[in-house]
Amino acid sequence: MNILVIGTGYVGTTTALVFAEMGWNVTGLDTDAQKIQQLEKGVLYFYEPGLEELLRKHLGTGQIRFTTNKDKAIQEHEAIFICVGTPSRPDGGADMRYVKQVAEDIGQTMNGYKLVITKSTVPVGTQEQVTGWIQAVQKGSFPFDVASNPEFLREGKALEDALNPDRVIIGTNSKRAENLLRTLYRSIKCPIVVTAPRTAELIKYASNAFLATKISYMNELARLCDQLGVNIIEVANGIGLDPRIGTSFLQAGIGYGGSCFPKDVSALIFAAKQNHIELSILGKVVNVNQTQPLYLLDKARERLKSFANKKVAVLGLAFKPDTDDMREAPALRIIDRLLSEQAKVYAYDPVAKLPADVQYESVASCMALEDAVQGADAVFLCTEWPVFQKVDWTKMKGIMNRPNLFDGRNLLDSDEMNAIGFFYQGIGYE
Numbered sequence: 001m002n003i004l005v006i007g008t009g010y011v012g013t014t015t016a017l018v019f020a021e022m023g024w025n026v027t028g029l030d031t032d033a034q035k036i037q038q039l040e041k042g043v044l045y046f047y048e049p050g051l052e053e054l055l056r057k058h059l060g061t062g063q064i065r066f067t068t069n070k071d072k073a074i075q076e077h078e079a080i081f082i083c084v085g086t087p088s089r090p091d092g093g094a095d096m097r098y099v100k101q102v103a104e105d106i107g108q109t110m111n112g113y114k115l116v117i118t119k120s121t122v123p124v125g126t127q128e129q130v131t132g133w134i135q136a137v138q139k140g141s142f143p144f145d146v147a148s149n150p151e152f153l154r155e156g157k158a159l160e161d162a163l164n165p166d167r168v169i170i171g172t173n174s175k176r177a178e179n180l181l182r183t184l185y186r187s188i189k190c191p192i193v194v195t196a197p198r199t200a201e202l203i204k205y206a207s208n209a210f211l212a213t214k215i216s217y218m219n220e221l222a223r224l225c226d227q228l229g230v231n232i233i234e235v236a237n238g239i240g241l242d243p244r245i246g247t248s249f250l251q252a253g254i255g256y257g258g259s260c261f262p263k264d265v266s267a268l269i270f271a272a273k274q275n276h277i278e279l280s281i282l283g284k285v286v287n288v289n290q291t292q293p294l295y296l297l298d299k300a301r302e303r304l305k306s307f308a309n310k311k312v313a314v315l316g317l318a319f320k321p322d323t324d325d326m327r328e329a330p331a332l333r334i335i336d337r338l339l340s341e342q343a344k345v346y347a348y349d350p351v352a353k354l355p356a357d358v359q360y361e362s363v364a365s366c367m368a369l370e371d372a373v374q375g376a377d378a379v380f381l382c383t384e385w386p387v388f389q390k391v392d393w394t395k396m397k398g399i400m401n402r403p404n405l406f407d408g409r410n411l412l413d414s415d416e417m418n419a420i421g422f423f424y425q426g427i428g429y430e
């Protein structure tokens, strides 16, 4: 069976490469000719550890190829994964225009049986919608199935997650689709959950919203820790050892960002509202997350009195380490506020760059961490890049104007930083 992956972003490129690694012949299709040209040359146009090596390997084995020719690609492949974006609309719902476009492309062009698999994160009911969109434009009466197969990979660990998933969710009522998907995933060792399409669609949103809830809970608890003089890291360790709670996603910080949690939580709240259900807990999760970067800023303002004309180094821009993805990065909320309060902002990230928006023109983007820290009145640490732990902080203190360190990810050791002579403030940790 030949596999077509439509949309060669983070998920599509990873999916294509993982199926190539499993021995399938895969084609990646995108409307963006520049991305396709780069991928054809073996160049990954975003930062994701391990992916470029795999891309080069499978361009070499001939198991992967890329194209912008959608008609030919749709006709030549039986299994079609939809991996296009589903960004937030202004009302919070998921923007389905790219999925609809792909469904119509498939409907208009198909020339035989197609298994259409939605890997994009899509609202409950999408499987039925995609079926309808395909049927509405079909020229011949070719059979097809639409299945839901949500993706759970994390950026920065995309390859590792996609090759070793905790589970594969297959949402279908068709035995033919189920068997084909079981065949496609036959070399993956993990539980395969076959369920109704609507259930599969909700499992994806429910997972992300649950993880976001864990984070906001810890972030709110961290604010209490600051008042009580309790260390949130120790609290997280203590509660996490209960397997009913688990050790992961208990890290307090300046909040979650990225292309998934913010948009998916808001899409779930929106979908619930449409069904006359208020997911009130998730409303609070969003609220805590939106105020969390400002919480650290408030702590810093207390210390500095005012940000006006202060030199502030922002270390780490990406929403998490090992990615250059700046979508919904909490560092941007910090920078926006610092700029509005007339601070002089110097930014450094090992790989990520600030968006080319006019509002960031006054930010100095530094090539080296030292350039950002030199003469600074305060450092804000916004991404827990491991390399920041290896920095010679004694030396950094020596080149700063005032040794104030606001650690938005609780990455550094507060005792060590205090011993060096820093004023150190983390989140629920000092």
Ligand SMILES: NC(=O)c1ccc[n+]([C@@H]2O[C@H](COP(=O)([O-])OP(=O)(O)OC[C@H]3O[C@@H](n4cnc5c(N)ncnc54)[C@H](O)[C@@H]3O)[C@@H](O)[C@H]2O)c1
Pocket: 006, 007, 008, 009, 010, 011, 012, 029, 030, 031, 032, 035, 083, 084, 085, 086, 098, 101, 102, 119, 120, 121, 122, 151, 152, 153, 154, 155, 259, 260
């Ligand atoms: N990024 C992640 O870590 C992640 C993880 C799991 C699930 N998801 C979900 O997967 C989906 C894709 O996310 P992403 O981050 O890879 O998005 P992305 O924005 O990086 O990539 C989407 C790609 O689709 C292409 N595209 C748009 N319309 C097209 C069309 N009609 N035909 C062909 N290509 C088209 C775009 O040019 C782009 O390259 C989203 O629904 C997202 O919520 C993302």
Ligand SMILES: O=c1ccn([C@@H]2O[C@H](COP(=O)(O)OP(=O)(O)O[C@H]3O[C@H](CO)[C@@H](O)[C@H](O)[C@H]3O)[C@@H](O)[C@H]2O)c(=O)[nH]1
Pocket: 121, 151, 152, 153, 154, 155, 156, 208, 211, 215, 248, 249, 250, 251, 252, 253, 254, 255, 256, 257, 258, 259, 260, 261, 264, 319, 320
């Ligand atoms: O204890 C924690 C864990 C994470 N985060 C933050 O949460 C955000 C998201 O992190 P993570 O989940 O690791 O990255 P994503 O790549 O956004 O992955 C999430 O979103 C994807 C897209 O839907 C899903 O596929 C993944 O399963 C889900 O983890 C980042 O800003 C992290 O800094 C915390 O603040 N504290």
